[in-house]
Amino acid sequence: MNEAIRNTAAQPLFNPLSPDFISDPYPAYARLRETEPMYLTPFKAYLASRNADVAMILRDRRFGKDFASRTIARHGPGIMEEPVFRSMSHWMLTQDPPDHTRLRGLVVKAFTARRVEDMRPRIQAIVDDSIDRVEKNGHMDLIADFAFRLPVIVICDMLGIPEQDRVIFFQRERTGGRLLDPVPLSRAEIDEANEGHKNSLAYFHKLFELRRREPGDDLTTQLVQAEEDGSKLTNDELCANIILLFGAGHETTVNLIGNGLLALHRNPDQLALLKSRPELMQNAIEEFLRYDSSVQTTGRVALEDIGEVGGKEIKKGDAVLCLLGSANRDPAAYPDNPDKLDITRQNIRPQSFGGGIHFCLGAQLARIEAEVAISTLLRRLPNLKIDDVVNPQWRPTFVLRGLKTLPASW
Ligand code: HEM
Known part of the structure; x- marks a missing residue:
């Protein structure tokens, strides 16, 4: 066991809400990988922290989603009556085949490599416009003024959300992320999530009406038409x-851009290298994804008895959270100093x-957005400096890892 791990051995193995964990979860991941690679949390879910276990669990068809049972285990009976959780139970992300296959099949064509590559000029124009808006000020918040605008505008384009409606999405507080975290929520948090869900539904119902009246070349029109067909998807x-x-x-994606920019500015040698060799950008994006992933975990449930994984006997019905951020820093997969950013x-x-x-x-869309955003920023504002790289403000969420703000000047 290395020195850093021994020194922190008295701390609880997994406390995803502690400020220390939020600002830097990686020492806790190292402890988990070394001491309890399949750790059973008090919320009755295993945490898989080793790269090989995570890779196996995500791809093995003996594991599925079984969202309702996993959510009830975490939050108790009654949780599936909450509108926001009922709605989540219809996401393709929480479904198993055949429903998953049907739902994903309805939208997959919009995300092919070719289709997203065709979006590059539009992505470039959005990024240039974001910089034009702030260039003369000499400072901006890299999250609100830069990283956030791009993916929101792109997804609004893809969903056919009219220009005049988009302002509500820019103004809205981004509080929904807590819902995904593997900890019980308070009544107040559930109420707030239900309220946010109700507001979203009210807007999207209006959008569905619009796209029924005025079909467009967008995902909402496609899905509304599939619903009208009667057999392809329900209204829920x-x-x-x-x-x-x-x-x-x-x-x-906002967090891929934000976390990537922070990582670069915390490692000035890598920032200088990327500025001098822009052709490294695609590899750098893969390294940003690895180094500080904007999604830290995704879940599975054993659909049958599995046998031993990471030293634990995994039985039918057991929930497993795959710690993506930990798998990405596992020395077994990256023997050459996984805690170092190396583009x-x-x-x-x-x-x-x-x-x-x-x-x-x-x-692929996220990769292209990040590539265009970061390379354009380095080119157009080469003297940009982040005000505080030591103590930036993280959002208090675990599954979605990202910054609240990241003020910078040039
Ligand atoms: C850096 C950016 C992104 C990261 C790190 C990320 C990460 C993830 C992860 C971890 C999953 C769950 C996979 C699993 O359980 O095995 C997922 C699923 C999904 N993501 Fe992303 N994502 C990103 C960007 C996007 C974007 C830009 C879109 C759409 C425009 C998107 C749409 C989806 C959808 C629809 C699913 C559900 C797929 C399914 O269940 O079949 N993601 N993503």
Whole structure:
């Protein structure tokens, strides 16, 4: 056991709400990998922290989602009566085949490598516009003024959300992330989530009406038409999956850009290297995904008795949280100093997009958005400095790892 791990051995193995964990979960992951690679939390879920176990669990068809039983185990009976959780139970992300296959099949074409590559000029224009708006000020919040605008505008384009409606999405507090965290929520948090869900539904119902009257070349029109067909998806599934696409389309990518920029500025040698060799950008994006993933965990449930994994006997019905951020720093997969940011690292295979049949639908889109955003920022504002790289303000969420604000000047 290394020195750092021994020194912190008295701390609880997993406390995802502690401020120390939120600001830097990686020492806790190292302890888990070394001491309890399949750790059973008080919420009755195993935490898989080793790269090989995570890779296996995500791809093995003996594991599924079984969202309702996992959620009831975590929050108690009655939780599936809450509108927001009922809605989440219709997400493709929480479904097993055949429903998962049917729902994903309805939208998958919009995310092919070719389709997202065609979006590059539009992505470039949004990024340039974001910089034009603030360039003369000499300072900005890299989250609100830069990282956030791009994925929100792109997903609004893809969903056919009219320009004049978008302002509500820019103004809204981003509080929904707590719902995904593997800890019980307070009544007040559930009420707040239900309220947010109700507001989203009210908006999307209006959007569905609009796209029924005025069809467009967008995902909402496609899904509304599939619903009208009668056999392809229900109204509940339509609402839930539009909300999923909207949230998944931006809450994650904003953090890839934010976490990537912070990591670069904390490692000035890597920042200088990337400025001098822009052709390293694609590899750098893979390294940002690995180094500080914007999604830290995704869950599975054993659909049958599995046998031993990471020293524990996994039985039918057992819930497993795959710690993607830990798998990405496992020395067994990255023997060459996994805690170092190295944009020239070879054979990076981040687990950040999950795996198997649920592998992130927006992975290629997120990569292109981050590539265009970060390379344009380095080129257009080469003297940009982040005000505080030592103590930046993290959002208090665990599954979605990202910054509240990241003020910078040039
Ligand atoms: C850096 C950015 C992103 C990260 C780190 C990320 C991560 C993930 C992860 C971990 C999963 C779950 C996979 C699993 O359980 O195995 C997922 C699923 C999903 N993601 Fe992403 N995502 C990102 C961006 C996006 C974008 C831009 C979109 C859409 C525009 C998107 C849409 C989805 C959808 C629809 C699913 C559910 C897929 C399914 O269940 O079949 N994601 N993503």
